[in-house]
Amino acid sequence: MSLILTSLAFAHMAAIPAKYTCQGADVSPPLTWSGVPAGTKTLALIVDDPDAPDPAAPKMTWVHWVLYNIPPTTEGLPEAVKTLPAGTREGLNDWQRTGYGGPCPPIGRHRYFHKLYALDVVLPDLKHPTKTQLEKAMAGHILGEAQLIGTYQKHP
Template sequence: VSGLPEAVKPDDLPEGTKEGLNDWKRTGYGGPCPPIGRHRYFHKLYALDVVLPDLGRPTKGELEKAMEGHILSKAELVGTYQRSR
């Protein structure tokens, strides 16, 4: 991927796109849904020197292990969300 297009629909991902499991053990993004209080959300983007093999639906740990030694650069966005009730 060489860019991030605007307004991509959830079912309109580029060919070859793979998704891992989220905290709910499903694929996809569910948005913030914290208990009451302030919470941080981490979004990470990696540039790799290889195309990873098909890992099925990897966990975070499995994906990080597959990327070991292949990370050229990474970016991280940390967002906060607070639910009052």
Template structure:
């Protein structure tokens, strides 16, 4: 039986606190990610990082998107710490996060401890050039093409509540 798609980080385990270096209070760099179990027939991968607890985990009102990547080559198994277009494998395209910019934007919750879902999708297609899609546009383009998905969930609460995004 094939191994299920699994997403991990050497810097935090599923359900654990995301280290401050990967947040707005720290260096605001992307954590290193690793995955295994990419299913046969995968033509590309996509990654979305989102916070379903915005703005307040006691009264969530929206899902805040932190990172959008697509057309990750299927042979790729890692994204390096602090991944940027210069350090990622060729061919990867980025969409827009909810700060209306490309690239990773680290956790910066206004109140309380939020959950951050790193979602990896194995797709049966290479997506067309979507320009700089939002999370919703990417999810719509992937509809009907998802072979498998994996989540890595980290949490974060500001240590200095005065720091703004």
């Protein structure tokens, strides 16, 4: 059984509802997962946009959410999550803050990659790591990975 990541809010490669973006309530979408591999000690979640600032000429990947040390018994996160599962740690997004920051593309339709990682280790407290710092800490410890991609384009 492989790790699977889904959302009741949007299907893979489908549009993310405005509610979860800067044009709505800017709350996190509900996420559910299954198929956590045996031996998993923690999970990590990274949400990013590789199409910034313009999908026709991307120059960077904008990070929207960084979570790690999610307990492996957790089966998902509710919409507009306020209280994270016990032990979960937060990293910094590209707004230089913790927590979820929804899609807010300056131009065009962007892709938002929701990536869930099963790790064979409980990571040390990394003191609000960036995505790059978390990926470095996860290296060599990934047992499985799932991906859910949603898209968004601002409405006039």
